[in-house]
Amino acid sequence: MAELRLQGLTKRFGEVVAVRDLTVTVESGELVALLGPSGCGKTTTLRMVAGFEAPTQGRVVLGGRDVTDDPPERRNCGMVFQHYALFPHLTVEQNVAFGLEMRRLPRSEVRRRVGEILERVGLTGLARRYPRQLSGGQQQRTALARALVINPSVLLLDEPLANLDAKLREEMRFYIRSLQREFGITTLYVTHDQAEALVLADRIAVLMNGVLQQVGSPEEIYSRPRTATVAAFLGVTNLLPGRVVARRSDLVVLRTSAGIVRACGADGLAEGAEAVVSIRPEHIDLDRADAPGSRDGVNHLRGVVRERTFLGGLVDFRVDLGEGFLLRVQGRAGAPQRVGDQVSVLFDPQAAWALPAQETA
């Protein structure tokens, strides 16, 4: 068991800075998802941890040992590649045995450990197959077995589910999660899929343009994002611009184009500051426009339904709040509002999150 610490990790490719001054710690046994859009530097980070790429600056510390200058073969990282990188000329069991053979373990122990891990991932019957004779999910499990069998200090996963179909991807999320818990292995998981990160991770590190935006639990990142970019990247949200007119104990009061909004707010939002309010569509209720005065403390705005999209279990509304601001609202399947209806828009201040207006995009 080991913790993984990245200290001020920076990688430059010529003029391009792929990763800038990244500091993150993955606690022993913890799964941290490195989340970001493609090209944000997350894979580069993973490759620096694995030793495939030398950082321009900063250190990689694994289990208290500085491995920054060690070649990959001396880091004891279990890596699962996006395309699995299974050895095509070796069978499943030979693939899995590879790392143990490199450690020059006795033949009998290699056979025992390969047998055990194949049983654990449910591939015992396929041990003699070649990778090309396996389905995507089976290849994925082979890659996991090959990485786990060496008892790595840290498990590195590079978009491991990106090449599976939607249904299998969903299954594998939970599968990887349970496997990781069972082995209690420190894991760094790279993904661009926020749903995947939310399901899998103990903590999420959001990386954008090579810069770490925020680290925190999935709930924290989802409901208390630190910037509007992070808020928009995780799930769907409405970003309503406004100006802080007052701070009242734990609430921030903002004047927006649609009216006065009370919200919870990040620290450092002073009176007069430009801000945006992030409101998730699932936290908004619609009511008749002539509904009696709002419940106490609940934000109350008015708008007109512009679009209504049936999504099966849910209905997706676009509500015009005036000045062209379209608010996304998620309603239950039977929601009575129709296009053109005047509606009241209601949401709790606890569900509204005020953020500093974006300095830079």
Add this chain to the structure above:
Amino acid sequence: MSAAQAETVIGRSVSRQLGRHLLVVPALAVVVLCFVIPYLNLLVISAMTPSTRAAYLPVFTLANYTRLIADPFTWRVIWHTLWLGGLTTALSLLLGYPLAYHLARAPRRSRGLLMVLVISPLLVGVLIRTYGWMILLQDTGVINQFLRSLGARGVPLMYNDLGVLIGLTHVFVPFMVLSVAGTIQGVDPELELAARSLGAGAWRAFWRVTWPLSLPGVTAGTLLVFVLAISSYVIPSLLGGFTVLTVPILVVRTVTELFNWPAGSAFAILFFAITLAILWVYLRIMGWASRGVS
């Protein structure tokens, strides 16, 4: 579907297949006309009686073969030819493989330039290229003059096996590089990284992963170079100066100097058969070695 419909569907697929097969006809025609028929002709001549008046007497005999097989000189020359061919192949592989690896892993931009450099020996005609080597290698050549100017003794670099080997390897390295680079390019570089992360050093990762996966290219390259080397004529005659005897040289001499067409043909056919047998065994071995490689 009615029977008539089924028939037209089948008919269509048959004619489509036929159309596909028609594509091989031009190549097949060339092979038959320029290769199979001449070889059959050679086979016929090799079983005819030698004559001093005509190319051969149309009288059937196996004497050409029995005489050839009984003569230890025949076997010495065959062995020497195969030996030179094998050595050339090994040397080409040794020089060509690292080059191919580098080429395959080079950034796309520089790959074109490297490719031109690799095939540059083929851009010069064989005679000019070989005379170039003679200028360098002969006893009074550039290399030996340089050695003597340093006070060292001259080294015989030509009119021996070494000269032939140098000349042959020079031309055949490109064939090796192109064959091998193709397969290495098809080997995902991440496989080597995967091996590294599993604890293999750079060398072991190469030997356990990239090398076995590149064997199909190695097979193709070695086969190509070996066949070209044992059948080459100009380079061994010029750089070997007729002190190096190979099968092609001997066949040409038998036909053009001794005017013994049947004996020369018999020699050619015998060597052809031996080469075929060697290649068959070699392909079996390489096929076994690269089993599992798709």
